[in-house]
Amino acid sequence: MTDRAPAADGSCPHLPDGPRLTAPQLRAMETEHLLASWEAYARTYGPVFTLHTEDTAPRVYVGDPTAIRQLFISDRTTWHARGTLYFRPVIGTQALPYLTGEAHRTIRLLLAPPLHGEPLRALGPALDAIIITVLDHLRGRRKPLIDVTRDITLRLIVRAAFGELAPHRHEHCVHLLTEIMDLMYEPAATSGSDPEGLLRQIGSLVQQVQDFVTQEAAAAREAPAAHRNDLVFHLATSQAAPADEQIRGHIMSLLIAGHDTTASALAWALYQLELHHDVRHRLHTELARLGTALTPANTVKLPYLNAVCAETLRHGSVVPAGLARVTPADLDWNGYSFPAGTELVPAIHLVHRRPDLYPDPERFDPERFLNHKPPGTHYLPFGTGTRRCPGAELAEFELPLALARLTRAPGLRLIAAVPGLRTVKNGPTMTTPTSLQVTLDTPPTPHATDARDTQP
Numbered sequence: 001m002t003d004r005a006p007a008a009d010g011s012c013p014h015l016p017d018g019p020r021l022t023a024p025q026l027r028a029m030e031t032e033h034l035l036a037s038w039e040a041y042a043r044t045y046g047p048v049f050t051l052h053t054e055d056t057a058p059r060v061y062v063g064d065p066t067a068i069r070q071l072f073i074s075d076r077t078t079w080h081a082r083g084t085l086y087f088r089p090v091i092g093t094q095a096l097p098y099l100t101g102e103a104h105r106t107i108r109l110l111l112a113p114p115l116h117g118e119p120l121r122a123l124g125p126a127l128d129a130i131i132i133t134v135l136d137h138l139r140g141r142r143k144p145l146i147d148v149t150r151d152i153t154l155r156l157i158v159r160a161a162f163g164e165l166a167p168h169r170h171e172h173c174v175h176l177l178t179e180i181m182d183l184m185y186e187p188a189a190t191s192g193s194d195p196e197g198l199l200r201q202i203g204s205l206v207q208q209v210q211d212f213v214t215q216e217a218a219a220a221r222e223a224p225a226a227h228r229n230d231l232v233f234h235l236a237t238s239q240a241a242p243a244d245e246q247i248r249g250h251i252m253s254l255l256i257a258g259h260d261t262t263a264s265a266l267a268w269a270l271y272q273l274e275l276h277h278d279v280r281h282r283l284h285t286e287l288a289r290l291g292t293a294l295t296p297a298n299t300v301k302l303p304y305l306n307a308v309c310a311e312t313l314r315h316g317s318v319v320p321a322g323l324a325r326v327t328p329a330d331l332d333w334n335g336y337s338f339p340a341g342t343e344l345v346p347a348i349h350l351v352h353r354r355p356d357l358y359p360d361p362e363r364f365d366p367e368r369f370l371n372h373k374p375p376g377t378h379y380l381p382f383g384t385g386t387r388r389c390p391g392a393e394l395a396e397f398e399l400p401l402a403l404a405r406l407t408r409a410p411g412l413r414l415i416a417a418v419p420g421l422r423t424v425k426n427g428p429t430m431t432t433p434t435s436l437q438v439t440l441d442t443p444p445t446p447h448a449t450d451a452r453d454t455q456p
């Protein structure tokens, strides 16, 4: 045991140094300048620092590759994750981010088959069809880019979760989830200042999605089909099938985590391509070389396209930090003592912005990843260790394919894509601001005014 009496200035001498924030300061930091503050703390205190707050356990941010390997990659199966508080009203506590040890491992194994290999590749044509539908809805309109990319990725994760549903069932589920996300992200706009009313509204929608999952799980059990490879089918019909309540929690968390993140990455990639004409030109040339052989399988193998996606995930810090892990007992590490209950966070953004790993880190430069695969402690957009994102392979399939299709979509045009836009925090994800918009110009007709002149 170690003596952990506070020092004269009130700080705990056994934790790495770091800032102390009051609750309002923490809120302001998180909502207004999260990433810039982390960078400033890392400059002042070093890449491993502790954030002390009034009401919560000390939280240690780890932005050093060696420390990441030592603290997160070694066997930490008994460490609880603190889950995400933000989405708890939506996903409940019966989901992967709240499980530990054997229970966590069992579900990860159960979910692996539909999230790897052939079942993913089989989603390619569905994604193509989804993009056509979404672009059709956009024609002649103008929407926030993030809403459009979210519509695409939401439709795909619903497909991955439930398989091929009847069209009205698919639309119903997409509609419910869109409403939930709108309420989560724009509570003030949609619900005034009535947090309880808002929670009730969200609760009622969540209940409807949960009922939907229960019905689909029952249908999967009643009529098991050998060709089905969706998540509900795997969970509901496996020999070790979890109880319905848990199936609902897992599916809910996959539906949310499985679309919001990829949507943000896709929006950031499109924005960067708009700013960097050289990158866009090179990508177009690579895609054009495929000619008519632009199948999903061929597309996702293109080296420059994949380099653009990898750089997007590094540069855009879509999920800037991994889940907080809670130390179950006192831990001594590198001259520090972490008391039981300390929260440790892989600070993904800080690693990705280190100039020693990525020279001129602010620059968007896919060249960094062309013919170069950095080690997992230098490049970790999907986190690390036993909690590494289970949807990484799906995201790495979906992102390049959707980007390839959208960059070639005739008439697709970003609006207000000015340099220097900063992402905004929406729960655990950083998304493009709603000021960044997109439209799909209708084909010009003779004598028609140019759509560009008529946009409000």
Ligand code: HEM
Pocket: 081, 096, 097, 098, 115, 253, 254, 257, 258, 259, 261, 262, 265, 313, 318, 319, 321, 322, 323, 324, 346, 381, 382, 383, 384, 385, 386, 387, 388, 389, 390, 391, 392, 394, 395
């Ligand atoms: C570009 C897209 C994505 C990014 C950047 C991303 C990033 C992450 C990160 C950083 C974590 C935390 C890992 C850690 O703490 O070490 C995570 C966890 C998770 N992600 Fe993703 N993710 C993406 C897409 C997806 C998709 C498509 C799915 C579902 C199919 C998904 C489902 C999850 C789940 C369920 C967890 C919790 C894992 C656990 O607790 O074991 N994510 N993701």
